[in-house]
Amino acid sequence: MKTASQHDLEFLFEPGSIALVGITTAEAGHWTRTFLDGLLEFEFDRPLYLVNPKGGEIQGHKVYTSLKDVPGNIDYVIGLVNARIAPQLVEECAQKGVRAVHFCTSGFSETGDEQRMKLESELAEVGRKKGVRIIGPNCMGIYCPESRVSFSPAFPKESGPVGVISQSGGNSIYMVRQAALRGVRFSKVISYGNACDIDENDLLECLAHDADTRILALYIEGIKDGRRFRRILEEITRTKTVVLLKGGTTEGGARAVAGHTAALAGSRATWDSLCKQLGIIQVSNIEEMVDVLVTLSFLPVPGGRNAMLFGIGGGASVLIADEFERRGLRVPGLPKEIMAQIQEFTPIAGNILRNPVDYSQAMMNPDGIRRTLDIVSAWEGTDFVVVFIRTGQFVHHGVVPARVASWAAMLFAKQGDLPKPVAMVLEPSVVPQEAEAIWAGISGCVAAGLPVYFSFAAAANAVNLLLTHAENRSTIG
């Protein structure tokens, strides 16, 4: 029943006009307002209509009492109405010439309730008959900064190379926001929910041909057509990097999937082997997904697995070396002659001039830090440099001083200042006063185009995934 080419779904990402149907007029903080907040914040510059039977106005925008009362054409509808009247809304959309409806509305097959499962089939059926495409139900829809469409006012307005296809709305919000804070930017993000019409395969095919998308992040709970899924991914992975988070890889997780988007989760082994064969980077939670997106966006692929670790704290040095070597990276010892070069201008007491280099006592000497980094990164045994600051170790000022937290940012104007790729480990704090100082450091590093990680383990894991992916590609290629 699908149309021959799915490329025509591109219209979803640049609607000429939008109507928000079912938006609440009463309560500013209501969830249905999110979409208006997003479009206003992004300064959506085509016709935007609000519809609610009660009429009235919201922030100076007229609220129409029905879709047919809207004077102009409508391309795209965001449906926020109760589940029971969703099929009726699709009928009205057809009459109005609407091409697609996104239903944020939940209360369909994900409830496991028989009547509500029927309602979802009915919804899909009406859409098919009337030629109206449906995104959802039970999802957040589309974020496409280039065309000023966003389901969150908090997302970045600039575009970037990462496309996201996520079955879950909440997970897509979390993923985009966490990655955005660390500098990642997006081309197109789609949260597609129960997929009663447009599904993961349609969206994948669409993004496969999207020149703006170089990296593809997938959060998938279940797929409806495994063969097509594999065929499309085979094509995509030839030119783009794909990262997959499969939700529901355990029995309990699969049960949660059924209750969330009513999908069939599939066996873990099948997914593992798919990823291995196609060179897809597989991650097991959103934190790891974000770490990988940060890495793909900001860490040039190192020439090998030799890490040069540089930072503050002797005990921290031991643990970061362990985290890196445990994941198949190497922390080679510095040759005596290199150590001697550093010792010429760095006191030996309180500083450890091996690898890791612990620059504790000299940490307020940016000149020495920079000279040391130049020396160790120029060494042929170094493939990449990791600068780490265990911020929670600085206690004699009560809180982490801002100057220490932004120390690394001051050293690098941009990625590329050293002859080898640089990554940063900056541990956050839950204490508000400290969080503020550390945020300054994180922002500085992000502005310098550096990948920032929040723990030693996360950094080591992400760099290993990048290198493993690059090694696999060169083997396949």
Add this chain to the structure above:
Amino acid sequence: MKTASQHDLEFLFEPGSIALVGITTAEAGHWTRTFLDGLLEFEFDRPLYLVNPKGGEIQGHKVYTSLKDVPGNIDYVIGLVNARIAPQLVEECAQKGVRAVHFCTSGFSETGDEQRMKLESELAEVGRKKGVRIIGPNCMGIYCPESRVSFSPAFPKESGPVGVISQSGGNSIYMVRQAALRGVRFSKVISYGNACDIDENDLLECLAHDADTRILALYIEGIKDGRRFRRILEEITRTKTVVLLKGGTTEGGARAVAGHTAALAGSRATWDSLCKQLGIIQVSNIEEMVDVLVTLSFLPVPGGRNAMLFGIGGGASVLIADEFERRGLRVPGLPKEIMAQIQEFTPIAGNILRNPVDYSQAMMNPDGIRRTLDIVSAWEGTDFVVVFIRTGQFVHHGVVPARVASWAAMLFAKQGDLPKPVAMVLEPSVVPQEAEAIWAGISGCVAAGLPVYFSFAAAANAVNLLLTHAENRSTIG
């Protein structure tokens, strides 16, 4: 050369008087001031002397120009002098009747420099000859809140059941602070560094007999007498829970150990098997150590492995179920009759009433939340309850509202309010404005005596370690 009984080391933890020798008079933020700041903040109520050849005063406290000029007796010295004059300070201590010196000073065997290794041997030799015990060098010394001794002004003043023996100063600071933020309290913490005299075995033996210490956290880089170490641990593990973080389990980590405390790291397999045989909980980084200390301090041991997961977000539900089942915990489906009970007062659209229970749409209804928690935790299939909030999902207010972040705290006056043990997952944010709101939630949960975890993975891992430990103990017992 050791004395027969090491219990006499108890005097280290309650010195009758302290002298800080080598404290800087010039710069308030200097590292040597940390110790004074700590003792003043803790209102150390016995004689406290400052010594520096330059004399003068610091914050109204007279600075003596030499140790022998101090009028009263001195029990314990904190040595902040240059490494080269450390042996001479021990001589002076002997003349003054000082029983122990802690050297924070670094620049000894950890540098790998032959002359400085000799200097450390000399230091140990002088101490032995003159009967002055030495902690360190290259460490932070002692934190014992009961006797008002602390090497950081930021540590908690109340005592608790956790004793820490840490070879690294920085790691001990980080561990204590992170655990303290989540409510963990300590009996005695010792950072012992290069261990030229008092070593891990002496300290272990001392804490073995310490009634105030129920839980023992060890950060060890290398040991000098493996047999004695094992013998003491065999005894300790009969009555106390021991958690071990071994630094330097990889080649690169072991090299870092040599440069940090000059210890021999030992093979990973040996350490793994020791932990397995003695029922020691082994962790691989400080974050995991802190998670375990939080768990041992605040989570009553559940009767089994069945988790009831309750929170906000459908996609989050899938992922938390995966994290728990992946680690050998179970997330059993709720029986229909239990689901029906909840449905009586909870709308089915936007809420998933299975396990995990996703209470997204009803999250502002504390009465419904509490009734639901009562029902699911009373169910015989539930061994423990995990309440989770993926705070970063709330975007329609721009930042996480404080009322959501502290939601869980409002529901529980204390651990024990539900018939089953309760754990909380509250994800932090690096954005200062959000960090503040989430901190309110974390503090509320900590005040209620609940264990708080910062990720789904961390919670699942820690609960599994607790249960595995309990299962092993019951098998051994």
